[in-house]
Structure formats: structure tokens, C-alpha cells
Amino acid sequence: MGGVQMQWDLIIIGSGAGGGTLARALSGTGLRVLILERGGFLPQEPQNWSARAVFRDERYRTPDIWRDALTGRSIRPYEYHFVGGKTKLYGSALLRFREKDFESTALPGGDISPAWPFPYTELEPWYQKAEDLYRVHGDPELDPNHPPRSAPLPFGPIPFDDYMSDLAGRLKKAGVRPGVVPLGIDLKRQGGACVFCSTCDGYPCQVLAKSDADTVGVRPALKDGRVEIWTRARVEKLGVSDGNPERIDHIEVDHDGVKKKVFARGFVLSAGAVASAALLLRSSAPGHPQGLGNSSGMVGRNLMFHNHSGVVAIHPFRRNTTRFQKAIALTDFYLGDQQFPHPMGMIQFLGAFPLEHQGLGPLGKYITEHSIQVTCLSEDLPDPENRVLIGKDGMIELAYRHNNERAHGELVKRAKRLLRASGFSVVLSKRIPMPQHAGGHVCGTLGMGLDPRKSVLDSNCRSHDIKNLWVVDSSFLPTSGAVNPSLTIMAQALRVAPRIALEITQN
Numbered sequence: 001m002g003g004v005q006m007q008w009d010l011i012i013i014g015s016g017a018g019g020g021t022l023a024r025a026l027s028g029t030g031l032r033v034l035i036l037e038r039g040g041f042l043p044q045e046p047q048n049w050s051a052r053a054v055f056r057d058e059r060y061r062t063p064d065i066w067r068d069a070l071t072g073r074s075i076r077p078y079e080y081h082f083v084g085g086k087t088k089l090y091g092s093a094l095l096r097f098r099e100k101d102f103e104s105t106a107l108p109g110g111d112i113s114p115a116w117p118f119p120y121t122e123l124e125p126w127y128q129k130a131e132d133l134y135r136v137h138g139d140p141e142l143d144p145n146h147p148p149r150s151a152p153l154p155f156g157p158i159p160f161d162d163y164m165s166d167l168a169g170r171l172k173k174a175g176v177r178p179g180v181v182p183l184g185i186d187l188k189r190q191g192g193a194c195v196f197c198s199t200c201d202g203y204p205c206q207v208l209a210k211s212d213a214d215t216v217g218v219r220p221a222l223k224d225g226r227v228e229i230w231t232r233a234r235v236e237k238l239g240v241s242d243g244n245p246e247r248i249d250h251i252e253v254d255h256d257g258v259k260k261k262v263f264a265r266g267f268v269l270s271a272g273a274v275a276s277a278a279l280l281l282r283s284s285a286p287g288h289p290q291g292l293g294n295s296s297g298m299v300g301r302n303l304m305f306h307n308h309s310g311v312v313a314i315h316p317f318r319r320n321t322t323r324f325q326k327a328i329a330l331t332d333f334y335l336g337d338q339q340f341p342h343p344m345g346m347i348q349f350l351g352a353f354p355l356e357h358q359g360l361g362p363l364g365k366y367i368t369e370h371s372i373q374v375t376c377l378s379e380d381l382p383d384p385e386n387r388v389l390i391g392k393d394g395m396i397e398l399a400y401r402h403n404n405e406r407a408h409g410e411l412v413k414r415a416k417r418l419l420r421a422s423g424f425s426v427v428l429s430k431r432i433p434m435p436q437h438a439g440g441h442v443c444g445t446l447g448m449g450l451d452p453r454k455s456v457l458d459s460n461c462r463s464h465d466i467k468n469l470w471v472v473d474s475s476f477l478p479t480s481g482a483v484n485p486s487l488t489i490m491a492q493a494l495r496v497a498p499r500i501a502l503e504i505t506q507n
Contacts, residue, residue, distance in 0.1 A: 008034045008264040009504050011251060013235050013279075016085020017489040018473035019270025020213025020221075021130070025497035027224035031504060034264070035218065035229040036253060038271075039081030042088050042214070048206035049199040051354040060089060060204065066274070068435055069389055069399035077274070078439025083231065084214025085272065086439070087486065091201035091326050091351060092184045092210055094136045094487040096127050099147045100335060100343070101481040108342050108406050111381055116478050117450045117459040123491055125150055130490040131182075134211040135192075138182030145334055146179075158183060158196075163322040167372065167422060171328070174421035181329045181348060182487075184211030198323040201351025213490075232256045238267065238283040238292055240466075245287035247468050266504045269446075270473040273303070274438070277388040277445040277475060278396050293446075293463040298456050300389060302382035303400055304444040304480040307345070307408035308432040311374040311415050312355075312367065313424035319369055326351045333414055334482060344411040345378035345482035347418075372424070376415050377441075378408035380480045388445050398435040443485055446475035461496045468507070470500055 009031040012019045023035050042060065047053035054060065060082070066075040082088050097120070104115040128151050137155040140146040157180040160168060168178045185200075186192030186209040194209035208215050221227045233255045241249040250263045269276040277300040281291040291299050330347040337344075350373045355364030381403045389397040416427045449455025452464035461476050463469040472493050474485050481488075 008032050008262070010034070010266045010268065010500070011036060011262065011264040012268045012270055013251070014085060014270035014272065014275070014473060015083050015213060015218050015229070016270060016272065016473060017087050017213050017486045018493050019268065020084055020087070020217030021133070021490045021493035022268060022270065022472050022497055022500075023221040023227055024133070024217040025494050026501060027221040027227050029501045031226065031501060033221075033227045034262070035227065036233040036235055037081075037083050037229060037231050038234045039083065040231040042082040042084070042204050044206050044208065046206070048204040049197065051199070054089075054203050055354055066396040066398060066435075066438065067391060069391075069397035070401070073436075075398065075435055075438055078437060079272070082214070083218055083229065084212045087212035088204050088214060089202055090212070090486060092212075093181050093326070093348065093484045094131065094134055094184045094211075094490075095182055095329075095483040096147055097481045097483060097488050098145060098334060101479060105343060107381070107404060111404060113343075113379060113381060113479050117448050120147060123488070123495060124148065126491040126495040127487065129494050130487055133494070134184040134216055134487070134490060135186055136182050136184050136211075136487075137187070138180050142177070142179035143329070143331055144177045144179070145331055153182065155187070158185070158187070158324070158327065160327055161322050161324070163320060164325060164327045168328060170422040171330070171418060174418050176330050176332045176418060179329045179331060181326055183326070184216075185209060186211060196324060198352065200324065201326045202353070230255055235271070235279060236282075238279065238469075240285045240288065240292065245285065246466060248292070248466055265507065266468040266470070266500065268500070269469070269471045269475070272473055273442045273445045273475040274388050274396060274398070276471055276473055278390060280446070281388070281390050288465070293456055293465045293469060295465050296453055296456060298384070298447070298454065300445050301384040301387045302444040302447050303386040303388055303398065303442070304380040304382060304477070305434045305438070306380050306441045306480055306482065307378035307402065307404055308434075308441070309376045309408065309412050309429050310432060311376060311412065311419065311427065311429045312371050313374065313419035313422075314367060314371040314426040314428075315424050316370055316426070318423075320352070320372060324351070325349055325372060330418070333411055340407070340410045342407055343379060343482065344407050344414070345376060347411070347415045348375050348377065349373070350375055372419070374415060374419070376408070376411050376429075377482050378411050379404055379482045382444055382447065382479060398438060400435045402434065441480070441485055443474035443477040443480050446471045447478045448476050449478065460499050461492065462503075468503075470496065472496060
């Protein structure tokens with residue numbers, strides 16, 4: 001182990017939606033902050049916008065292998081280790097959870113979606129700050145059940161092109177109210193760099209116009225002079241103080257092949273719902289036999305994704321001419337309808353996924369050019385038996401079974417019916433199986449709660465057990481809702497930042 005490093009006020013482990021936003025919020029506070037990122041800065045290169053490189057060759061996807069604890073099968077997760085984390089390749093969809101998502105909600109079959117430890121109104125002003133910071137474009141008034149807002153979005157919606165305008169009109173005739181996907185993009189017409197390309201959703205941005213946690217969070221934070229980043233730094237263990245098992249005083253990290261022990265006054269885990277839970281489970285110490293922060297036995301439990309199905313709607317004689325089809329969002333069924341008065345989720349149109357790179361060759365190319373692609377997202381309920389584990393060989397394992405399947409099935413039925421009514425003659429759907437496709441929208445595992453016996457973190461994301469440890473990534477989410485989680489993670493990072501700064505300053 002290398003020599004002792006200088007004392008930091010705070011170490012943030014991970015630089016994604018939570019860690020990158022938190023670093024930006026803490027810059028200018030006078031705190032000495034060190035960000036540790038397992039990967040490096042994602043290069044700006046021609047392959048950023050190459051469908052072949054991104055989707056077929058999987059140039060940016062981690063080579064890590066996890067294991068399905070129930071079947072023993074290997075899992076290669078959809079994880080990306082770069083400054084900015086998974087936001088480097090996300091689709092920039094930045095939506096708020098609904099008021100109902102923060103409340104206890106009864107679901108079919110006797111299931112319950114539990115309440116958050118605070119209401120929507122507590123997070124609302126921080127949603128607004130996150131939308132301003134991440135340059136969100138949209139129009140909430142087009143969303144039939146948008147939650148209350150204290151101010152408008154900073155920018156209006158990105159206008160539909162002719163193809164998407166025509167599709168929105170046909171969807172209206174089919175009986176729904178198409179809204180727009182709120183997107184975080186630095187548009188050229190506002191002095192930014194976006195060239196409005198067709199390679200945004202699922203690709204890195206070659207011109208850095210995507211509002212990701214790297215360009216919006218980390219890079220501006222580094223200008224402060226008291227914020228530093230170590231790339232290619234893999235944290236292996238958290239170490240508690242010999243004299244006080246309720247405080248972490250150091251971490252063990254492999255930094256570019258050199259083993260180091262780094263000390264700080266406070267620590268933030270922002271490595272993602274799986275990696276953050278796994279790190280705590282691996283960091284057992286005297287007084288913490290089940291892993292750090294795990295007196296409740298809940299570390300790693302309540303693993304959630306989303307119930308997620310892909311839908312491809314094909315019109316064999318109408319070419320899809322749009323360049324930017326991640327544009328329409330349908331939330332008409334988010335809280336249910338007359339036939340099924342229970343929450344179902346949202347329908348979101350996606351950027352064109354190049355099917356020719358999925359083994360379909362020329363047929364795949366034809367389908368891509370003559371189709372629209374949609375995702376159906378429904379809530380995944382917290383279940384203590386769905387969890388992150390560490391195998392005897394040290395490998396990360398995921399034990400997971402789907403739930404809330406009836407509601408999801410109803411949503412997919414409605415999506416297919418609407419697309420057929422909108423003129424698509426062939427509509428196909430496929431359930432995205434978890435945990436085989438782990439990575440996207442993964443959350444839970446270190447959930448917030450008021451009762452330390454049933455949760456890992458308090459409402460400010462601080463560990464119930466470890467007084468100088470916070471978790472600010474998708475791990476803290478008590479429920480998954482049915483919208484993309486990124487904006488909620490960013491808003492919570494902004495909300496807890498002044499609390500963390502005060503705590504570090506006073507102690």
C-alpha cells in the first residue's frame with residue numbers, strides 16, 4: 001500500500017449523475033474535494049457517432065462480468081466507466097417523478113409502492129435548479145399529468161420535424177395527448193454546440209453538446225481549484241476509524257496501478273446502485289460484520305430496474321425521415337385509465353436503434369428506416385429478495401425476479417394499439433429481461449427511509465450507521481417510479497449538497 005495521501009475534506013467516489021452534480025454543487029464552498037473515477041475522460045473521436053462502433057463493437061461498454069445469482073449465468077452489464085458515468089451515453093431525457101411516486105400507492109394483487117421519507121414538494125425546488133443547470137428543453141403543459149412546478153423550464157421544446165409532427169397528429173386522433181420528452185441539450189441556436197444529429201440517444205456526444213454529468217458537472221467544478229479528479233482510480237475498500245467504528249477515515253484505491261490509502265473527513269458513494277452496494281458489502285470491519293452501514297441487513301436489497309419493453313412499429317411503405325425521434329412522450333396512462341385504474345407507466349419514443357448491427361443485416365436496415373421505436377416503462381417495486389450479493393469468489397451477483405407485470409402488460413397493449421391506430425401495419429414488442437440487461441435505470445439497493453431498521457440512508461442520503469458517509473446515486477431511490485431516474489438523482493444531489501457541506505465544515 002502506497003504512502004498516506006493528503007487530507008481531503010470530502011471524497012466523492014464516482015462522477016455520474018449523482019457524483020458529478022454533487023461536485024459542481026460543492027465547488028465554490030471552500031471544501032477540498034477529490035473525485036475518484038474508475039475510468040477516464042471519454043475521448044472525442046469519430047467512433048462517438050458510429051452505430052457500428054457503439055452498438056455492434058460495444059466500444060464503450062464495460063468488459064466486467066457479473067453473475068445471475070438465481071441461474072448462475074454470466075451477465076455483462078450495460079455499464080460505462082467514464083467521467084460522467086452512464087450520462088455520457090444516455091438519451092438526455094430529464095423527467096420529474098410525479099407527486100404520486102412519492103406517496104404510498106396500492107397496486108394490483110395487493111402490492112404496495114411505498115412512500116418516500118419526504119413529499120414531492122420537498123424536492124420540487126431542486127428539480128427546478130437541476131433543470132436550469134442541465135439546460136432542459138420541453139413544455140410541461142403538453143404533459144397531461146405533469147406535477148406542480150414553481151417555474152417554467154429554462155427552454156421551450158425542441159420542435160418536431162414533419163415526420164414527428166404528423167405522427168403526433170395521428171396519435172391525437174387515436175385518443176391520447178402526445179407531449180414532448182424533456183431533453184438536456186446545449187442547442188446551437190442558444191449559443192451551444194448541438195448540431196441536432198441523429199446520433200444522440202445511446203451515443204456519446206462528439207461535440208460535447210449533451211447535458212451530461214461530465215460537461216455540466218465535473219468540468220466546471222474542476223475550475224474551482226479546490227476540486228480535483230483522479231481518473232483510472234478504482235476504490236477497493238472503505239476503512240473505518242480504529243477509535244470510532246461509526247466513521248470512515250480512509251479508502252483503499254488502485255490509482256493507475258498504484259495502491260494508495262487516502263484519508264478524508266467525509267465520503268460520498270456515487271458509483272451506481274450495484275457498485276456502491278457491492279463496495280459496502282466488501283468493506284466489512286470490526287463492528288460491521290455484514291458490511292459497512294448494514295446493521296439493518298438492507299444493503300444491496302430492493303434492487304430495482306424498470307419493467308421495460310421495446311416496441312417497433314413498422315410501416316413498410318413509409319420511410320421514417322426524422323433525424324431526432326426521441327421527441328414524443330405519452331403519459332396518459334401513468335396513473336391508469338378507466339379500464340385499468342392503476343398506475344401503468346409511460347411510453348417514450350426513442351432514438352433510432354440501428355437493427356442492422358444486431359445480426360439482421362440489410363433487413364434490419366430496412367426495418368430501421370421504415371419504423372418508429374418506442375420504450376414502455378413501468379414501475380419496478382422494491383422487493384427485499386431482489387438484491388446485490390458478493391459471491392464466494394468475490395464476483396458481483398444479482399438475485400432478481402420481475403414484479404408488477406400486469407400493469408406493464410396493460411401499458412404495452414395500449415402502446416401497440418395506439419401505434420396500429422396511427423397507421424403502422426406491423427407492431428412488435430419484446431420484454432427486456434432483467435438482470436441479463438442490467439445497467440439501465442438500475443436503482444434502489446441503499447434506499448432512504450425514516451426507520452434505520454428498514455433502510456440504509458436517512459432522507460438526506462446519509463448512512464444511518466456511518467456518520468460521515470453519504471450515498472448520492474440511484475441507490476438511494478426508495479421506489480423506481482416509471483420515468484428515467486437521472487433528473488431525480490441530479491435534483492437530490494443539489495438538495496443534499498449544502499447539508500453535506502455544513503456537516504463537513506462543522507465536524
